[in-house]
Amino acid sequence: AGCGNGTKAPAEESGGEESGNAPAQVKNVKVMLDWTANTNHTGLYAARDLGYYKEEGLNVEIVQPGAGGTDAMVASGQADFGISYQEGVTLARTQGVPLVSIAAVIQHNTSGFAAPVDRNIKKASDFEGKSYGGWGSPVEEAVMKSIMDIDGADVSKVKMINMGDADYFTAVKRDIDFAWIYYAWTGVEAELRGEPLDMIYVKDYSEALDYYTPVLVTNEDKIANDPELVKAFMSATAKGYEYAINQPEEAAALLSKAVPELDEELVLASQKWLSPKYQDDAARWGEQKAEVWNNYAEWMFERKLLDKPLESEQAFTNDFLPNTP
């Protein structure tokens, strides 16, 4: 990882190595991803490798997640920031986990149900009689029910199969007809492979399902005790994402360089697809709307996916985004 070793600090953050001679205080910051590195994270790598963080006096380390441990890590303060998603933050908060979303990485939900074209699934009502490969969460079924209800179809006619660790491409080779994917990664990979798929975005069916995924999170403590740090981090991160928005090809190259194990072709194609989607119709990158949080939380609560309603004003904040309009 890019060790911005330059500056002196009384190392109040964890394990700070001090050297160099620059005047400002350097703070060590850990950001934990939600999954292996991908184009959702380009802005973070750009901000790190273009020196935006250093300009803010931050020494940022980007950490791969443990087996689904990012939220716990951030909530407990082991990592300062992390990547999560709205569903997670919502569930976590109602369980008393002190996570706060501080930016929407992508403005609209790019996920949806995908199927190879030969399965002939063009709309939600086509799900009937088909096999769905998921991870067995009640949320999946609720979402599916919602959109099928709209098309006047019966969700109980969908065969639900838990496919665990298997990925879309493997799953549709056998038994499974459609699965839930993020287009920016899996869909683009399908294009590259020449395996065309039909995509049914969930956001197209219901306002409530146009939730933020992924989001940047931190914990309540950090916000209360070190708002300056959060501010600095967010301003550099926003610059990183703006770079990714404006220069997709360079940004893709940056990511490929930072994580050379990734497939360059996929990174580039995915980046090109995703770059315009980061900010999309919002006034600035990262903006989150209360109604999005409320809508989705209510949707979940109605379907008994939440134990209690979400106090959404505490679940997210736009306060740390730069250049408030």
Place this chain on the structure above:
Amino acid sequence: MSRNISIPGAIDAAAAMPSSALEADGITKSFRDRKTEVKVLDGLSLTVQPGQFASIIGPSGSGKSTLFHIIGGLLKPDAGAIRMNGSDVTGQKGRIAYMPQQPALFPWRTALDNVLLPRELSGMPKEQARDEARILMERAGLSGFENAYPDTLSGGMQQRTAFLRTLMSPQEVMCLDEPFSALDALTRTDMQHWLLDMWEADRRSVLMITHHIEEALLLSDVVYVMSNRPAAILQKIEVPFARPRSEALLHQPAFLALKQEISDRMRNELRKS
């Protein structure tokens, strides 16, 4: 006892000529172990005629047990052959009823089940054998210990159990490696007499290793005296005493003289080395 069970190959060759039940012919054997090589047997030959009782006497470590391992097919001789009834059986296993020097009882079997083992191996019905084994155990003074596990038996009781196991083996030739060494004098005498009785009844051929010169002379038709390592047969003694032989024989001058002769022969042999 199952003395009328025929061993494959045991009869066909017998017709040709009055061949010996067991013949070791020019057996030579060395053990190699990293650098060192120990020559144990050096062209040793002996024969046991059908129905004969033969004994081997020899210094400790001379190669008697090794000879039995070769006869039993466990080890291959470097040179020489083992013949039974005229046919070459070198390296063939399962041709002899064998009693090892160490009891080698199976600790997970009761004494009775240990005695029954050879019957199981030859695939015979176990139930009937069980009664037979009980009778044998009673005769050997082991009644009450049928269900004892070997490690709760005394040394001598283990040895007797191993002896009974050998008696239950169906083969025509018995090879006994110091069968009574752990027994007190009286139990020993008793077992000797019993062995003799059985032998006289069914005339299996017997080859017995013993350190007891009296025992050898009392039981055998012929005694082979083995030399020190590398061992060959030093002397073959035809025992001249008429059968049945009684305890009284032990004190007869001819017996004592023969005993002394063997003793002297061995003493000279041991001195040599």
Place this chain on the structure above:
Amino acid sequence: MSRNISIPGAIDAAAAMPSSALEADGITKSFRDRKTEVKVLDGLSLTVQPGQFASIIGPSGSGKSTLFHIIGGLLKPDAGAIRMNGSDVTGQKGRIAYMPQQPALFPWRTALDNVLLPRELSGMPKEQARDEARILMERAGLSGFENAYPDTLSGGMQQRTAFLRTLMSPQEVMCLDEPFSALDALTRTDMQHWLLDMWEADRRSVLMITHHIEEALLLSDVVYVMSNRPAAILQKIEVPFARPRSEALLHQPAFLALKQEISDRMRNELRKS
């Protein structure tokens, strides 16, 4: 040999009265195993005076080895006590130099290292002991087999190795369980003489189990004849022959008479059961 190593607690009590080196007093012992109970020792008492050579003779399975296990502290008697030099040592281990009936050599140690084991246990320097052990092994006819692993040794060689291991033990009282049973007559005689020589030189107290009445009479000051199970001492025989005793003694009438007497005594005992 390290006969001048003092055992803690061995001296203090000795001052009080001329007490015996080893005393078994009214030892009773039963083995329980699921339903059955075997009473093995029934109030057995014997003593070994300091520097005395005592032997035990008794039927196979009577409880001799069990008695040794009790003396050695491995088993607790149901009743009775073991005393050494007047102090109660019942259940205490490590007070005797013990030779088990089965050699119980450690298969991962060479013969030499097996012999050295007692020295290691008493924490003595190994290097010097090594030379001593080599000399012993040569004397026992085992030279050339120092680096052999036990399972490449013959039965008699293993027994001699176990005997040497006992000689290397520093304790004042030696308990030998059939030390020479696997040896041929001559090697056995040789070992007996050697044992006698050593005993005469350092006068350790010895208690030896044997099935060989001659051996017992030739070596011992006193012979205990054990009864059948449940065992007690049937007879205590003070052996009247002067030392040093020679081979010639074996043919003297007094010797033969005593041998016959013991033999008859045991025969009667065995008949009884």
Place this chain on the structure above:
Amino acid sequence: MRMWWKDVWPPVVAVLLFLGAWQAAVYMFHIEDWILPSPAGIAREAASGAQGLPGHTLATLRLTLTGFVIGTAVGFIIALILHMLPGLKTALYPLLVVSQNVPTIALAPLLMIWFGFGMLPKIIVITLVCFFPVAVAAMDGLARTDRTMMNYMQMAGAGRWQTFSKLELPHALPSLFSGLRIAATYSVMGAVIGEWIGSDRGIGYYMMLQKSAYRTDRVFVAIVIVVLLSLLMVGLITLLEKRLIRWNAKSREVSR
């Protein structure tokens, strides 16, 4: 009865102490529920929200038992074959090691493609987990047969199968049980991992769901059930061992 109690109380006390320490730690260091729930919290949750837990438990138990039986049988048969054919043993040993080093994330898709989403792929996963310790322990045990007994057996003319069944196998039983005990310990986790690669029932499925719902307390309820099942398996094996190896376990009245 007395004896039975004597065997049971030490582990019970140890487990209680362990739970006590855990509870105290949670209390003293103010560890929040969503990081590590307290035993009391877990117990409370287990008592209240049954939520089909018995059903899940049963499914996992059935899977575990099936997989364990098949896995140990495979392990034993492999050990048997490789023991009988020593040439094959040196040849195939590396492949056994290979079988333990294909991670589930690579294996799961393959299993799915080949065997679909039924019981089969899950049973294969448990089998892969269980067979190995059994095979290694059994092979090593079989190879260590006592030499003098083996000599007797061979000179008595015992056939290869007789030697195996009457000498080598009983002699290797204690070692085999070492392997079985290890396999029993792993079997339930094997079933859980099997359920992770695709299932709609079972403790593994339940655990995953609760994990993604941030219900740490329920995740720990699931773990407790896994642990209990696993203890049950190990207990069964230990019982079986005591039954089969009586000659070894007999009280020898040796005072230490």
Place this chain on the structure above:
Amino acid sequence: MRMWWKDVWPPVVAVLLFLGAWQAAVYMFHIEDWILPSPAGIAREAASGAQGLPGHTLATLRLTLTGFVIGTAVGFIIALILHMLPGLKTALYPLLVVSQNVPTIALAPLLMIWFGFGMLPKIIVITLVCFFPVAVAAMDGLARTDRTMMNYMQMAGAGRWQTFSKLELPHALPSLFSGLRIAATYSVMGAVIGEWIGSDRGIGYYMMLQKSAYRTDRVFVAIVIVVLLSLLMVGLITLLEKRLIRWNAKSREVSR
């Protein structure tokens, strides 16, 4: 030299046959690359796209060795202590079983919260994986000491430690090595799992990345490396065993 070759060719031939069958299957059933790449494809990928693989391999190897050494040491010490204190053994055995039944998904967050992002949590994971087979096998081996030798040793007045070091331990060595061989087999997968719970180096990390980039061929390159490392570990243990247990492995010239 000859001997060495004799030991080496059977596994080599077996592995080659295995690879051949695999290649043939891929070819004949037209299995697509991203489901199961052919050995040739994997080799090609390994040869071309080095991409820091040596670095990852080295990181994993270092982690494996450290973890294995610590894990087996812990296992051995646990076996030693529980063997010396049989009361403790019955008490703590269930807790050992518990330690094997806490799934990584529940354990990982806890480990990271308590021990941060360094080597420590990963080493703890390998330790958890490795210590158990060693502890079980060692305990069982220690408990099976030959009775007659034990009797001699006790009557000779050997102390507890002497009995252990001079009798029980050498007697248990073969059994201990069974456990070590199982632990060695698992150690590399343990390291990989350790790397999954959070790392930026190592084969586990590399495998995860390639998996999510749908590069099945590279995932298999990683698996091949894991397998090779694991074979290396097992080979080392086998070598050590041959060294230490010479008295057992001696050629006995027994003709079968």
